[in-house]
């Protein structure tokens with residue numbers, strides 16, 4: 001059996017309707033209660049409204065992405081106990097409504113990062129790019145984060161200086177706005193992008209991590225896991241942490257969900273199927289020392305959700321190259337996930353259908369005129385979903401033979 005075909009949908013404001021998804025063969029929806037402020041409890045009535053809306057179109061609410069972990073939990077502010085209680089209540093409410101898979105991340109301040117949201121492919125499609133020197137230009141020269149230059153090799157800072165010199169004021173502002181607001185706002189980001197002083201607010205959030213290095217952030221994550229995994233377990237919910245994107249420290253902040261070692265450490269903090277991971281090929285593959293097949297094989301029993309996407313590496317970064325084309329060999333990874341489903345069936349586990357979503361997509365054709373969050377075009381994702389479904393059908397035939 002193929003993986004469950006799911007699709008990230010941003011709620012009734014999304015330009016793609018649930019009826020469109022039913023038409024293109026989506027089986028499950030990945031969404032969140034985006035209207036509930038970060039840190040507040042998700043009430044049963046609100047969960048049920050969305051669940052029923054999805055079910056009315058013949059699909060199910062397969063995955064919550066994300067139930068956001070507030071900054072107060074990551075830094076253990078005075079508010080942390082209340083935020084943890086709220087997180088537990090939301091998990092209980094989700095479980096009571098039969099929503100069983102919850103994705104979250106533990107990245108300080110910033111979720112994913114790209115420096116160019118409109119990179120043109122030779123054929124005319126548009127994708128997102130991460131260019132390291134441009135990112136350093138943002139950090140050191142546009143944001144002017146105190147001490148930033150010391151976090152990078154001198155040669156890179158020199159190149160970043162040249163990048164910055166080539167930008168006019170509008171381009172520098174657009175770069176900051178893309179990184180802090182445009183890519184974060186729609187996923188319940190930490191910064192209120194509507195405020196003109198958004199760069200200062202962002203710097204203030206970063207400053208709150210003073211003294212929080214990787215071991216300390218790990219201790220905070222362990223505390224979070226010990227508080228919420230037992231509740232998830234009781235509620236019939238499987239949590240799955242999303243890896244860092246990109247999987248290395250940015251802005252002088254630690255990132256602790258980047259490697260096999262990190263993921264094994266997380267799984268070992270609390271030995272339960274409810275303490276799982278989201279296998280995001282696009283995020284993990286950016287580190288060339290990550291062996292994705294090895295990660296998938298070692299952790300397969302804890303993978304509850306797959307984000308499938310490819311990258312093309314360049315000398316200074318990477319761009320999102322679609323789903324099958326690019327630097328990642330998708331075939332062995334998809335095969336491991338399909339084999340894991342078979343293993344679960346043989347073991348008698350109930351969660352034998354693993355949801356996957358085509359993660360991001362190339363902006364194509366009519367996508368150019370349709371409103372969408374960065375990375376989430378309709379046609380490009382639909383193409384990716386079809387390609388990945390075809391690959392799965394072929395692998396299943398091979399496994400059956």
Ligand code: DNO
Nearest residue numbers: 066103104105111112187242
């Ligand atoms: C970006 C997404 C991430 C992801 C979160 C999961 O497009 O992949 O924002 O949803 O990190 O918690």
